[in-house]
Amino acid sequence: MLSLKNVSKSFGGVKAVERCSFEVEECTITSLIGPNGAGKTTVFNITSGLTKPDSGTIKLLGKNITGMPAYKIAQSGISRTFQITKVFKNLTIRDNLLIAKRTNDTEMNRVLESVYLNKPLDTIASELSYGQQRLLELARALSMPHNLLLLDEPTAGVNPQIRQELKSILRNLRKEGKTILLIEHDMDFVMDISNTVIVLNEGRVLKTGKPKEIVKDKKVLEAYLGK
Ligand SMILES: Nc1ncnc2c1ncn2[C@@H]1O[C@H](COP(=O)(O)OP(=O)(O)O)[C@@H](O)[C@H]1O
Numbered sequence: 001m002l003s004l005k006n007v008s009k010s011f012g013g014v015k016a017v018e019r020c021s022f023e024v025e026e027c028t029i030t031s032l033i034g035p036n037g038a039g040k041t042t043v044f045n046i047t048s049g050l051t052k053p054d055s056g057t058i059k060l061l062g063k064n065i066t067g068m069p070a071y072k073i074a075q076s077g078i079s080r081t082f083q084i085t086k087v088f089k090n091l092t093i094r095d096n097l098l099i100a101k102r103t104n105d106t107e108m109n110r111v112l113e114s115v116y117l118n119k120p121l122d123t124i125a126s127e128l129s130y131g132q133q134r135l136l137e138l139a140r141a142l143s144m145p146h147n148l149l150l151l152d153e154p155t156a157g158v159n160p161q162i163r164q165e166l167k168s169i170l171r172n173l174r175k176e177g178k179t180i181l182l183i184e185h186d187m188d189f190v191m192d193i194s195n196t197v198i199v200l201n202e203g204r205v206l207k208t209g210k211p212k213e214i215v216k217d218k219k220v221l222e223a224y225l226g227k
Pocket residue numbers: 011014015016034035036037038039040041042043
């Protein structure tokens with residue numbers, strides 16, 4: 001579905017991503033993990049077109065999308081959320097969703113239901129809890145026509161109940177045929193729902209495998225515990 005080949009990106013002297021290659025299979029939940037500063041968000045920014053890579057190739061369903069502007073990549077079927085929530089706090093839920101797609105109340109309520117956010121569309125986003133704002137951002141990402149969803153730390157700062165709900169939201173999406181690539185720090189969460197785990201360290205792919213293979217890998221443990 002998505003493939004990165006030898007993708008590199010430096011910021012000044014910092015090699016944020018270095019010859020990074022991996023594939024995301026269709027209808028899977030794939031997790032991108034790694035210590036802070038490993039380059040995970042940069043990989044998302046490159047994939048969604050917010051950052052241009054210095055070199056390398058990114059393909060979506062076989063189509064080369066390297067260096068395409070973000071809006072074109074979004075049109076090609078990649079939708080995303082951000083590590084730091086980007087909902088418009090002084091707008092209503094309805095207006096936050098209308099930014100993604102011109103649609104009607106019925107359809108919006110259906111999307112909200114799918115993320116367990118049972119609030120009236122007229123609710124001002126700032127009245128939602130932080131976790132609910134994250135769900136609203138997810139709902140907005142889902143409103144955009146897409147087949148690949150990029151989620152940057154969806155559980156960060158959300159309460160345990162929403163964290164559990166997120167698991168079933170993501171599993172339901174996979175069941176519907178969506179492909180999900182997520183950055184996540186909560187290892188229990190990652191190991192519970194992922195088909196594949198990609199470990200990044202210092203901009204490079206350290207290891208790719210099934211959750212069971214990742215948890216017992218010596219190099220991975222060192223990357224997390226070594227420093
Ligand atoms: N826009 C930027 N300008 C300068 N340095 C950046 C920028 N974005 C990321 N970096 C640097 O690139 C490295 C990887 O960052 P990032 O992709 O955010 O890591 P992660 O998401 O894994 O924590 C870090 O050293 C970070 O400081």
